[in-house]
Amino acid sequence: MHVCILGAGIVGLAAAYELQQAGHEVTVIDKAPHAGMGTSMGNGAQLSYSYVQPLADPSIWKQLPKLLFNEDSPLKFRLQADPHQWKWGLQFLAACNAERSAISTRELLQLAATSRQHFEAMQQRVQGDWDYSTTGKLVLYPTHAAVESARRQLDVQSTLGSAPQLIVSPDEAVALEPALAAYQPQFAGAVHTPSECAADCYQVAQQLQAWLQRNGVKFVMNTAVQNLRREGGKIVAVRTSQGDITADHYMVALAFDSVALCKPLGIDLPVYPLKGYSLTLNVAAASDKAPRVSITDSARKVVFARLGDRLRVAGMVELVGNDLRIPQDKIQSLCDSTQAVFPGCSDFAAVAPWAGLRPATPTAVPIAKQAGASNLWLNTGHGALGFTLAFGTAAQLAQQMGKVA
Template identity: 60%
Template sequence: MHACILGAGIVGLATAYELQRKGWRITLIDAQTQAGMGASAGNGAQLSYAYVQPLADPAIYGQLPKLFCATDSPLKFRLKLDPHQWQWGLSFLAACNAQRSHRTTAELLTLAASSRAGYDSMLANTGIACDFAQAGKLVLLPDTTAMQSAQRQIDLQASLGAPAQSLLDADAAIAHESALAGYRHQFAGAVYTASECVADCLSVCQGLVTHLQAGGAQWLPATQVRALLAEGGRIKAVRTSQGDIEADLFVSALGWQTPALVAPLGIRLPIYPLKGYSITVPVAAGSTAPLVSVTDSKRKVVFARLGDRVRVAGMVELVGNDTRLDPSRIDSLRHSTRAVFPGLAFADGDDLQPWTGMRPATPTGLPITERAAGHPNLWINSGHGALGFTLAFGSALRIVQSLE
């Protein structure tokens, strides 16, 4: 049986990997010249299996005025004459209620647990070098209100079987990560999870392509996906810049571009791009850099140690298909890094590998991993938002298990 995977980000590659393990012949297609060069290339590098509070949460209502009005806000919304943007935004606000948030949390935890098992198995099987570490994670909380909200989330997740987490005051958090000492008076406490991990997603993607090719997969980089060709209620082929490619199974893992691909088939997907940014800071010898993964919930910025580098990522922009890199956002990440970790010296000055990418998100935060309506040999695997790396292998396993 032949499976054609559209998209060679971490989600598509995880799907290809799990299908190949089940004996499928794989064709992998991507528009970029290398694997993982879309949203996977510069993501936050955190594998957040335990603390999975969805973005669509009742607390967002209290934050919106500041998020919209502050000049340095991590949220940017550019209103467009786009019904899809309006529909997505209204659906997101409708999902910001306790009942929906609790249900999403439960589903994310289940998917994340499956994904962790899949990722760990893959890493043991392939030996890909990717700066993987189980470093633990601190989610910094700005005030007592945030601390109370976090305790409710910890209690909820504990009732759902999540890995152990603890709520710490600022001094206890610094005891876990001394590099935060210079930021002591900027946060009230933190959620600590010892089991959380980090890895370089781009290295994983490129290692997976090599592994898949060694197993007989056909890899077609620099190949544009133009259309899906349907016949008799099934997808017969995908039309590409290198010609039509037939297969028994098609999986669209094209991220934020998936809705446009399937729209001509009458399929409407609630996926919208949330633009994010990152820098990768080379650590100067002798400077104080974090070892524990850190998320600053006030700044909406994450920090992950990758060997002798620190990945700094953040921002949420709803700006349509504008993929341009905004230098002011890179400056903001640089400023946040110096503020949170004043003892961290940059080894290469301003060579920070600036990156921007489009994270495909659903209003609830749950990815779409299901068979396309009316086309039984077409599967959708997209909409993971900021959790694409975390959930990739769980999503892939869900599709593979549904085919058995």
């Protein structure tokens, strides 16, 4: 069958790969000139297959005043006259309970395990060069109470088949990652996951697009998707800036733009953009002062991932609507965090700033299903785990679509 995928980010590309491997004809449409230029471009670079705690957590309730009113909070709500934001926010708060968090954790771990298997199979086949590393991850916690909360999360995950993880002391964390030595007094403990990985998602997207093109996948770039034309319970065409394109099946993988595209079809997607920022630093001149192990500082809501001679620094979660502006103070905040955690790792002479809108569901579990028409498939809502989960939802959908082919 012929499948038309709308969106050439890592989520759409992963689906294109899985469907191509299953023997289907695939066309990918995107408004950008080449793949991976949207939310996939400057993400945190971590592949967090084993530590997937949902943002919707019971602890959010205690943080609400800070989230709503503190301008310096790394996790911020900016209330707007937007019914979609309010509806999503209420669904998010409803998910902030122990039972729902445990269910989401189980679903995310299962999906992440599938995603890892399929990403690694793709990597072996494509043989790309995208600064892939398997140096593990440390999640730092500022207080003993936070460490104990993390311990409880690990207990939950251990019953669900998560990869081995353990709580380590600050001394043990520094032994694992010596570049943390100067920051040691600032954290009370950490979760160490030896099996976690990192890679440059944008490089994956670029090289995977090239490989897919060589292997028969058609890319229609510089082409905006305008709407989907439905007749008699089926999608008969996707209307684009270059005219109508037809296929047997259609997949929507347009991140937050999926919401507006699906609304005329009566599909109310519970997806809202979580704005985040990143910068990429050259650390070649001070390699020993930059981490090799991926680091997540839970207090600062900042992640650090080593990509060869570069360090990707990403952080903050803002619910501020469809806004891609990059205020200087946000980038300065990431620079300050980097200098605090890894002093002297870079001269900050060349900072590559970026902002992205991560499409999230209230529970953090992505939407990967048929909806709205017999031949329409949704693939969105991956939130901050898009890179981690992309090949998992791709494999799920390829299997589902294979049953109706």
